[in-house]
Every structure is written in C-alpha cells, then in structure tokens.
Amino acid sequence: MNPDASKKVADFFSQFRKQTYKKGELLIRADDAPSGIYYLTSGNVRKYAISQKGEEVVLNVFKKGAFFPMSFAFNKTRKNDYYYEAMEELTLYKAPIDEVITFLKKDTDVLYDLTTRVFRGTEGLEKRLAYLMAGSAYTRLVTELLIHAKRFGKQRDKGVEIQASETEFAALTGMTRETVSREIRHLKEKRLVSLKKNKLFIEDF
Structure with missing residues (x-):
C-alpha cells in the first residue's frame, strides 16, 4: 500500500476498538452478516469455503495492512458464504461499514490505492x-508457490523461504495433501x- 494511503487508513481505523484473536478463532462465519470492516495490524487471516466433500478451500489470505471484507461492504445484500479465520495470534480494529464507506468516498487517494490492490489481486485469482x-x-x-512466495515469502541468500504446510497448500490448490506431497517431492528431486x-x-527465486 502507498505509504500516505496506509497512514490515512491506520489513522481512521485507530478511532475504533482494538481486538485480538488467537490462532484458529473465527472472525466471521459463513452465513453470518459481517458486522463491520476489519483492519489487520498484525498476523494473517485466511478466507475459505467448505466444499461439498467437507474440505476447506482457501480463497485468499489477508496480511498486515489489509481491510476486509470489502466485497460485503460494497454489496450489503449479498450473502456471505465464507469463513475468515486467524492463522496465528493477531490484532485488528473493526469499524462500522457505513463509516468505512464514507471514509473511502471522501478520500480518493485511499480509494484509488484500494482499487489498484483489488485489480492486482484479481489478476492473481x-x-x-x-x-x-x-x-x-x-x-x-x-x-x-510463486504467488505465496511473492506475497509472504522471506528473502534469503539464494532464494525465498515460505512458512506453510502441505495441508495449507492442499487447501490453496484444491488438491489432496497426498498430491501436494508428491509434487513437492518432484520439485525437491529437481532441486527447485x-x-x-x-x-x-x-x-x-
């Protein structure tokens, strides 16, 4: 996020109550109407759906500086079909939806930055x-792996380090853990x- 826009967003959300969540706690459940917009100041939040087979399918991961669920804010009548879960202990602020919309309408710099991020995310999707x-x-x-490395990877001497399990990549790709394990083994054999x-x-990388 643009530094100026980032400061404006942080200043706006800091007016509201700070909240903390432990790893595995749900911020929003499927079928629940979100009661506000969350602004993440530490930790990561995953957005996922449950398939007909009962498997988790991860659609997005929000990191520090993200505010969500903006899709619900712009279309309040739409049903929420997703779960939002803390991936580790995290801190955030929650603001009323109407006040967030008013803030975005008044500050075009922040709205432009948000729009840019949305289109960048759409390309990845x-x-x-x-x-x-x-x-x-x-x-x-x-x-x-490449998308995850670009968003969350830590640069090391000769590449990038990602902290994620085979189970998490199975949920991200829609494949079984066994399939992910097999393909990672192939990548290891190629020394990638x-x-x-x-x-x-x-x-x-």
Whole structure:
C-alpha cells in the first residue's frame, strides 16, 4: 500500500476498538452478516469455503495492512458464504461499514490505492483459476508457490523461504495433501525447493 494511503487508513481505523484473536478463532462465519470492516495490524487471516466433500478451500489470505471484507461492504445484500479465520495470534480494529464507506468516498487517494490492490489481486485469482481449470497438479502447485512466495515469502541468500504446510497448500490448490506431497517431492528431486518442517525454500527465486 502507498505509504500516505496506509497512514490515512491506520489513522481512521485507530478511532475504533482494538481486538485480538488467537490462532484458529473465527472472525466471521459463513452465513453470518459481517458486522463491520476489519483492519489487520498484525498476523494473517485466511478466507475459505467448505466444499461439498467437507474440505476447506482457501480463497485468499489477508496480511498486515489489509481491510476486509470489502466485497460485503460494497454489496450489503449479498450473502456471505465464507469463513475468515486467524492463522496465528493477531490484532485488528473493526469499524462500522457505513463509516468505512464514507471514509473511502471522501478520500480518493485511499480509494484509488484500494482499487489498484483489488485489480492486482484479481489478476492473481485469474491465474489461479486458469491453472485450477486446465493445469496439471504440478503447474497448479508451482503457481500457488510463486504467488505465496511473492506475497509472504522471506528473502534469503539464494532464494525465498515460505512458512506453510502441505495441508495449507492442499487447501490453496484444491488438491489432496497426498498430491501436494508428491509434487513437492518432484520439485525437491529437481532441486527447485527444499523442505524443513513447515518451511519451504524456493531456490534462486
């Protein structure tokens, strides 16, 4: 986010009550109408749906500086179908939806920055969708690894480190954990990645 826009957003949300959540706690449940817009100051939140098979399908991960669920704010009549869950202990502020909309209407710099981020995110979703519909298990996993590395990876001497488990990547790609494990093994054999506990290292990224 643009530094000026980021400060304006932080100043706006800091007027409201600060909240904390523990890992695994739900901020919003499916079928519940969100009572406000959350602004994340630490930690990550995952947005997911439950498939007909009872499997979790992760649609997005929000990190520090994100405010959500904006789709519900702009279309209040739409049913909420998703769960929002803390991935670790986190802190955030929650503002009334109407006040957030008023704030965005008054500050075009923040609205422009938000729009830019939405379109950037849409491009990533389109890429994921293309590989989910037509790509092999290998290309689906590689695409998700690259997206995850770009958003959450930590730069190291000869590559990028990602902190995520095979189970989490299974939920992100819509594949089984066994399939993800097999494809990661193929990547390891090609010396493209290495894996230690829940940390995956992408070589020469």
